[in-house]
Amino acid sequence: MRKGLAGQRLVAVFIAGMLLLNYPILSLFDRPLSLFGLPLLHVYLFSVWIGLVVAVAWIVERGAR
Secondary structure, three states, X not given: OHHHHHHHHHHHHHHXXXXXXXXXXXXXXXXXXXXXXXXXXXXXXXXXXXXXXXXXXXXHHHHHO
């Protein structure tokens, strides 16, 4: 039962990643602004990517217990 729940959570993270890294959302951050000296789009992309990696790691580690 626990593996099924972890699998569902991983699918949800995958779908969230697909939505967050798709064109309509990316176009919101494609502006000539910079944050900490970096383009806003790059900051958004790396933030989402790191968030997805952390979420997957948390789900996998939690499921292993």
